[in-house]
Amino acid sequence: MRAVPDPAFPPGSGGHRHSRGYSTGVGWWQPPARPSSGPAAAAEPPGRVRRRAPGRAPADALTAPVGPALRGGVLAELDRGVPVRTAPNRRVPNRPAPHRTPPGPTAPSGTPPARIAAQRTRAQRTPAQRTPPQPPAPDRTAPARPGPQPPGRRNLRRLLPHLPRTRRGALQLATAALGAAALAPVVAFVLGYAFFAVPTPDDAVNNQVALIAYADGSQITRLVPEQGNRVVVPVEKVPPHVRRAVLAAEDRSFYSNPGFDLTGIVRAAWNQLRGGVGGGSTITQQYVKNTLVGDEATLWRKYREMVVAVKISQQRSKDEILGDYLNAIYFGRGAYGIQSAAHAYFGKPVSALTPAEGALLAGLIQSPSRWDPALNPEKAEQRWNFVLDGMVAQGWLPHAERDAAVFPPTIPRRPSTGGVPTDSRGHVVTAVRTELEDLGITDQELSQAGLRITTTVDPARQQAAIDAAHAGLAGQPVNLRSAMVAVDPATGGILAYYGGDNGTGLDYARVRRLAGSTFKPFVVLAGLRESPPIGIGETFDGAARPGLRNAEGAECARCDLKQAMTVSNNVVFSDMARRVGPQKVADAARAAGITSPLDDPNEGLALGNKEVSTLELASAYATIAGGGVWHPPHLVSQVVTADGRVLYRARPDGEQRFPEQVARNVTEAMLGVADRDGLTLGRRPVAAKTGTVQSRFPGENNDAWMAGFTPQLAASVWMGTDRNSPIRTATGDPISGRTLPGEVWRGFMATALSGAPAEAFVPFRPLGTPPSDAAPNAAPTPTAHPATPAPSAAPPEPDPAPDGTELLPDPADTVPDDESARDGHGAHSARDTREDDDAEVAPAEPPPSAGSPAADPRDGDPPGGEARAPESQAPTAG
Numbered sequence: 001m002r003a004v005p006d007p008a009f010p011p012g013s014g015g016h017r018h019s020r021g022y023s024t025g026v027g028w029w030q031p032p033a034r035p036s037s038g039p040a041a042a043a044e045p046p047g048r049v050r051r052r053a054p055g056r057a058p059a060d061a062l063t064a065p066v067g068p069a070l071r072g073g074v075l076a077e078l079d080r081g082v083p084v085r086t087a088p089n090r091r092v093p094n095r096p097a098p099h100r101t102p103p104g105p106t107a108p109s110g111t112p113p114a115r116i117a118a119q120r121t122r123a124q125r126t127p128a129q130r131t132p133p134q135p136p137a138p139d140r141t142a143p144a145r146p147g148p149q150p151p152g153r154r155n156l157r158r159l160l161p162h163l164p165r166t167r168r169g170a171l172q173l174a175t176a177a178l179g180a181a182a183l184a185p186v187v188a189f190v191l192g193y194a195f196f197a198v199p200t201p202d203d204a205v206n207n208q209v210a211l212i213a214y215a216d217g218s219q220i221t222r223l224v225p226e227q228g229n230r231v232v233v234p235v236e237k238v239p240p241h242v243r244r245a246v247l248a249a250e251d252r253s254f255y256s257n258p259g260f261d262l263t264g265i266v267r268a269a270w271n272q273l274r275g276g277v278g279g280g281s282t283i284t285q286q287y288v289k290n291t292l293v294g295d296e297a298t299l300w301r302k303y304r305e306m307v308v309a310v311k312i313s314q315q316r317s318k319d320e321i322l323g324d325y326l327n328a329i330y331f332g333r334g335a336y337g338i339q340s341a342a343h344a345y346f347g348k349p350v351s352a353l354t355p356a357e358g359a360l361l362a363g364l365i366q367s368p369s370r371w372d373p374a375l376n377p378e379k380a381e382q383r384w385n386f387v388l389d390g391m392v393a394q395g396w397l398p399h400a401e402r403d404a405a406v407f408p409p410t411i412p413r414r415p416s417t418g419g420v421p422t423d424s425r426g427h428v429v430t431a432v433r434t435e436l437e438d439l440g441i442t443d444q445e446l447s448q449a450g451l452r453i454t455t456t457v458d459p460a461r462q463q464a465a466i467d468a469a470h471a472g473l474a475g476q477p478v479n480l481r482s483a484m485v486a487v488d489p490a491t492g493g494i495l496a497y498y499g500g501d502n503g504t505g506l507d508y509a510r511v512r513r514l515a516g517s518t519f520k521p522f523v524v525l526a527g528l529r530e531s532p533p534i535g536i537g538e539t540f541d542g543a544a545r546p547g548l549r550n551a552e553g554a555e556c557a558r559c560d561l562k563q564a565m566t567v568s569n570n571v572v573f574s575d576m577a578r579r580v581g582p583q584k585v586a587d588a589a590r591a592a593g594i595t596s597p598l599d600d601p602n603e604g605l606a607l608g609n610k611e612v613s614t615l616e617l618a619s620a621y622a623t624i625a626g627g628g629v630w631h632p633p634h635l636v637s638q639v640v641t642a643d644g645r646v647l648y649r650a651r652p653d654g655e656q657r658f659p660e661q662v663a664r665n666v667t668e669a670m671l672g673v674a675d676r677d678g679l680t681l682g683r684r685p686v687a688a689k690t691g692t693v694q695s696r697f698p699g700e701n702n703d704a705w706m707a708g709f710t711p712q713l714a715a716s717v718w719m720g721t722d723r724n725s726p727i728r729t730a731t732g733d734p735i736s737g738r739t740l741p742g743e744v745w746r747g748f749m750a751t752a753l754s755g756a757p758a759e760a761f762v763p764f765r766p767l768g769t770p771p772s773d774a775a776p777n778a779a780p781t782p783t784a785h786p787a788t789p790a791p792s793a794a795p796p797e798p799d800p801a802p803d804g805t806e807l808l809p810d811p812a813d814t815v816p817d818d819e820s821a822r823d824g825h826g827a828h829s830a831r832d833t834r835e836d837d838d839a840e841v842a843p844a845e846p847p848p849s850a851g852s853p854a855a856d857p858r859d860g861d862p863p864g865g866e867a868r869a870p871e872s873q874a875p876t877a878g
Contacts, residue, residue: 210451212432214459215493215637221421221429223446231339235323238338238350241397242358243322248390249362249383251283254322259284259306259313284309287325330448331361332368333413345373345410355397356405359387369444374413381407424466426503428457428635431510435636439648450642455635456493456650461486464751465496472719472744476730479721482741483508483614484748485633486715487622491652492631494615495713496752506722509615512596513703513720515608516691516737518617519589521624523573523606524561524669526580526588528662528767534580535768536561536669540572548574562771565689566672570607577606591657592620593630608691614718617707622714624667625687627660627762665767674708677738679746684710684758688745690737700726701734706741711759713752717741 210223235243247254259282281289288308312321331341341361342350353361363383364371373380388405391397420426432455436446445451465484473482486496499509527534542556542564554567564572577585582601589598596612598605619633631654639648670687674680677690688708695702702724707716719741720727727735735741 210446210449210453212429212453212455214455214457214462215495216459217454218459220425220455220457223420223429231337232327233337233339233350235319235326238323238326239353239358241355241391242338242350242353242361243326244391244394244396245355245358245362245387246322246326246365247283248394248396249359249387250286250365252390252394254283255318257282257284259309281305282309283325284312284321287321287328288312329365330368330444331364332372332444334447336447344414346408347411354408355391355401356384356388357408359391359405360384360408360410363387367444369442372413373410420503422503424498424501424503427499427507427509428455428462428497429503430507431497431499432635435634436639439636439639441639441647445647451647452640452642453636454638454640456488456491456495456637457497457635458495461496461748461752462498465498465748468744468748468751469498471747472740476740477728479723479725480727480735481508481720481722482744483511483718484715484744485509485615485618486713486748486752487618487633489622489626489709489711489714490631491650492619492622492633492654493637493650494633494635496715496748497615497635508718510613512611512613512616513718513724514693515610515612515617516693516703516705517568517608518612518689518691518705518707518716518737519585519608519610520565520568520573520606521666521670521689522589522592522594522620523576523580523585524565525592525624525658525662525666526584527561527576528665529584529588529658530580533662533767534561534576535766535770536565536665537766537769537771539769540564540575542569542572544571560769560771562669562672563775565669566676568673568690573606574603577603582606588658589620591630592623593633594620608693614716617705618714618716621707621709621716623657624663625709625711625714626654626663628656628658628663629654630657631655660762661765661767664762664764667761668764668766668771670708677742679706679708679738679742681710681746681749681753682758684753685761686710686749687761690742692736695726697726699734700728701736702726704735704737704739704741706737706745708745708749710749710753711761712756713749715745715749715752717745717748719744 212220212223214220251257285305288305316324326338328337330336331338331344333341333344335341335344338361339350341364342348342353342357345361346353346357360373360380363380363386366383370376371379371383384407388397388402392399392402420429432453433446436453437443441451465486469482469484473480481500482498483500484496484498485494487493488495497509499507524536527538528536537560539558539560542550542554542559544550544555548571550570551568554569556563556567556569556572559567559569559572561572561576563569582603582605585605586598586601594612594616596610596616598610601610615633619630622633623630631652634650636648637650638646640646667687670689671685673690674686674688677688679688680686686708687710688706691703691705691707692701693703694700703718703720704727705716705718707714709715719735729735729740733739
């Protein structure tokens with residue numbers, strides 16, 4: 001212990017203040033030593049520090065329990081008036097330390113101990129502690145501090161729950177919490193048992209089917225099981241070995257569990273935590289899951305599933321539950337229920353199934369789309385062995401019969417048409433299903449997840465496409481076919497899709513045919529992508545040469561690319577393709593959105609000697625209309641499960657395939673076509689191109705196209721036959737691009753855009769040489785920045801001839817009708833190439849290789865004489 005000098009007692013006076021340290025907060029004051037005559041006084045020097053002996057403190061020591069903050073105040077009181085500042089609002093503990101004896105007068109005998117302790121406590125308090133300082137009154141005239149004020153400590157404590165301050169209170173709180181936690185599941189189970197209904201097999205099937213809707217939410221169709229794809233059969237009609245096969249595959253404790261397997265649920269949860277698959281559902285739970293429709297890993301779904309499973313187990317027998325399950329489960333191939341599955345895989349009723357056949361069907365239940373023997377025979381056989389081994393383990397199949405079992409063969413798959421309309425909507429539904437498969441959504445999800453599929457198809461524009469196609473085909477030869485696709489340039493969404501009236505037949509919107517002159521804009525695009533670019537004002541010699549002719553009126557001694565596009569001059573675009581290179585023309589077409597094979601291109605590609613589909617052409621023209629931004633053409637906008645999970649949502653992001661200025665120059669080159677061919681849309685600017693493919697028969701055409709766009713909408717129309725035979729109108733006239741296809745295109749576009757404002761294309765800024773405003777063969781007057789020409793009124797229709805055919809134009813007309821070039825006798829020359837509107841022929845196309853379809857437009861029917869469909873779609877009877 002050390003002595004602390006005190007200013008009240010200077011050194012040598014003998015008075016010291018003693019302390020055992022600041023950490024203990026306990027000390028006493030030692031008064032100065034008095035001279036004494038006794039031996040003890042002589043032996044003890046003045047001012048010597050006395051140490052407290054164990055037990056009671058020295059009689060002359062003043063002791064007090066003092067905290068560190070109040071030590072100075074206590075000493076000041078003991079020093080009789082020495083002022084020492086103390087911490088405000090801090091108080092000395094109410095009771096002294098048990099081993100201290102506070103100073104003060106001796107209490108009279110008989111005073112209660114409690115009163116003595118109170119007197120001693122009051123004596124130990126400083127004046128400041130006896131009268132605690134009061135906080136100053138707030139100055140209400142002073143302005144408040146700006147900004148948010150921190151909440152007071154008391155306000156914060158009011159927000160916190162009152163926690164118990166004793167061990168007993170904490171124990172009571174913990175007991176109440178445990179009781180509530182134990183009682184909550186019981187209450188939840190009772191409420192669920194009371195309110196959740198027991199499903200029927202019809203509910204299980206109906207809730208699994210998908211719904212396909214238009215863009216506005218109205219229904220196109222529901223993919224319900226077709227007639228015969230679900231036949232309810234009593235469980236007694238299902239052979240025991242088939243029922244046991246299902247139990248061995250899905251729930252071996254079915255007859256002993258209460259409807260749910262708690263061990264399996266825990267095991268499934270553990271597998272999910274480790275990144276594996278869930279599982280763990282009993283047959284009863286699977287039946288309920290198919291009814292509730294949902295495979296999300298949420299507690300709410302598991303809770304409903306378990307409660308309904310227990311309720312079903314209480315209300316129905318095990319055989320009834322198994323029968324409902326077998327009549328509602330999906331087995332693939334469009335078959336719901338065990339009876340339909342027996343016919344779909346083996347062509348026989350369920351009562352005739354062998355144990356091996358029953359085991360195959362049972363093994364498909366978990367994943368019928370992936371484990372179909374026709375698609376994955378190895379996995380199907382693995383599941384088949386698993387089921388048979390499970391039957392042996394349960395004692396349901398003798399070992400000898402298991403050893404003799406042979407994997408059973410199945411009948412070939414047949415495409416499911418359940419819910420597919422037989423009219424024109426059927427092609428939309430089939431295209432949607434194909435797109436869903438490409439997106440990774442399986443047939444099993446489509447058949448079991450209750451999907452709600454929203455398409456991009458606008459019902460009003462879809463009906464406009466159907467009406468326009470019907471109007472164009474009305475009264476025409478019955479072998480004439482047509483297709484139309486309309487695409488939104490801003491998103492790539494397909495707004496209208498017409499592939500024919502036979503919804504289960506050939507989809508002509510995806511059939512690939514020779515493109516004809518509709519490929520010429522891609523030649524312009526290829527030239528504009530050069531460095532330096534070949535502008536649409538670049539002039540060429542358009543005069544005919546041996547082996548390549550133009551239509552009457554399409555000749556031009558010198559014309560630029562825009563003039564050549566307007567009159568569809570073949571020679572100019574053949575030279576242009578040779579100049580930039582055929583491969584670059586193919587690359588430009590692919591950049592715009594053409595996906596058909598364009599292998600080994602030559603300069604004949606400029607005249608459309610490769611096949612494309614109506615869908616591809618509409619998508620490619622939409623890329624040009626959208627300023628060079630390509631969006632994948634799509635029908636599916638959103639896919640949502642019945643429980644609200646979004647499986648897919650189309651993204652509006654596009655890909656800039658070529659600059660906007662390049663796209664605008666291509667558009668500028670196409671602006672005069674619709675005006676010349678009488679296919680304008682009032683005051684709307686229209687960029688378009690027609691195309692006609694010549695037949696091998698003189699004076700005939702095999703295919704006719706019309707494709708074009710406005711800033712808001714791009715559409716293409718095709719007409720032809722199933723056998724690539726010549727196409728004629730009811731009056732016997734050859735059909736060209738500007739006739740029936742052009743009329744169908746204009747009728748659709750006029751209706752589809754009737755409620756939309758007339759938008760202009762972006763301002764034209766020429767690349768390279770600017771185009772001329774003069775008509776072909778007129779004196780050129782190039783302009784540096786020509787304004788976009790406003791569409792003029794349609795030219796007057798020629799007077800019909802007495803036989804009803806359209807008269808040919810006067811050869812002297814500066815803008816002649818683009819009809820056939822005929823010899824002096826009115827017949828087509830066998831050695832010359834004819835262009836009917838814009839029938840295209842490659843100048844020196846090599847003969848097709850053996851076994852390949854004809855690629856030259858002069859060729860007629862390909863080998864076999866059938867329509868050339870894409871690889872993904874074989875022609876079917878329609």
